[in-house]
Amino acid sequence: MTTGKMEVAVLGPLGTYTHEAAFKFFGSEVVYNEQDSIADVCGALSSSVPFGIIPQENSIFGTVVETYDILRNTGPNFVRGEIVLKINHCLIVKKGVKLHQIRKVMSHEQALGQCMDFLADKLPEAVSVKTKSTAAAARELLDSPSDCAAICSGICAELFPGLEILFTSIQNERSNFTRFHAIAYSRQASLPHFLTIDYEMKALLRITPCSKSSLECPTDIIAFLLDQNIIIGRIDRRPFVDSVPFSSVYFMEIRASDLHDRSSHRFQAWSQEVESIASKLGTTSRQTHVIGIW
Template sequence: MADLPLLNKPAVAFLGPLGTYTHQAAYEKFGTDVEYIEKNSIAEVFDSLSTTVDIGIVPQENSIFGPVIETYDCLRRDDPIFVRDEIVLAIQHCLIVRKGVKLSDIDCVMSHEQALGQCRLFIEKHLPHASLKKMPSTSAAAKALLSSPLTCAAICSKACLTVFNGLDMLNEGIQDQHSNFTRFYVVAKPSNNVPSMTERRTRTLLRLSVDVTNKSASIMALLAALRMDCISRNLIP
């Protein structure tokens, strides 16, 4: 007898749509053990923690573009939110096609404008005669493949393969730069399993507010008084 599907799976909200890198980070963390709920903004992810979902996945910082300010703004709310874990994802653009299509068949490449630019060298070397079509997002490009000619390809995350049936990945990691990483926070409301402070070495995320001119010095003095080592800090106005 086949195993019965799990009932009442935990709900995980993420910055959508399906097939984005946030979705990929969530899937690599939780797999098929949860129900994924896409949201239109980071603020919506935080709002849903109070109502419909157990866990949220939000981008915190990118190695090239820096901190995600909207995430920090949401963490500054009065609502008690805990960062339970973090996920570091290497941003790897993939060349996706419909099943059976070969690299030599491709005459059109679709993706978000930034992704097309980030894969310029690969396109110039392997698809020099292909036309480029800008799409609202990388996942929108993957979705468009399903109704496009077989000679079209999309540049997107490999998470799109779990969202849209009938697609194959020809190449992974086709971006020009391979040092692009994004850290995501796993956020949740308080519960009975709040991390204990009894262990000598505990990694903790603190939100501190100081009303003085030299904020950096005041924060470091406070951490020193608490005998806490500061790994990194972000000062947000």
């Protein structure tokens, strides 16, 4: 049965932080399309699943590497929004299991990283096992022996009967946030009108070497952007695998210093400014692509 509602791809199963972030952004006006990995979320995007949510950075453990590796080759996909979610990790076990019984802890690598101090302190002998998502770890717990635990959101203890919370707030710092991107299947896709958008206008540029050349840190781009009064919010680097060894791809997240008003007129002006900047930044040895405006 089709509901006629728009579909949004998320990392599944139900109970992941990505699903929670997507719900915070899109609410109940859409249908959530669960995928097995961040790459599958991007791969699922099409005219019938026009948006997806992918994690971008955590305030404790840093960049979500898988996301940036996908952004090296986004094809037509285009970042159209952002969501910040408070992350509060729990240690979850099968009902009745005690801390001293645990020998194996499963979770997404980001969650394992964010809870490193807890694991070293309370479970120094336990093996950490990466799963495709935090909720996938909780689901796997159901068919695992009693010496296993999962790190995930407390919601998972309600979603998967038979599990219970042993510890809450186990991340290294009490204050823990992950920022997510809302990614569209193409740059022509605009966010639905029912959303409330409360963030500043931004854009994401990807700077790649032309084939068989190497790319140094593009300091001239930084100087150019500063000269145009553009604020560089962050610069990320990943290896560019199709080029000479140790070559780089750079991601620059930018915003204008004076564009806080999000009226459609101002947003259009910002979009044009970004395109015009990008067209001036290419050289014979590198390309600049705009891979998001939001």
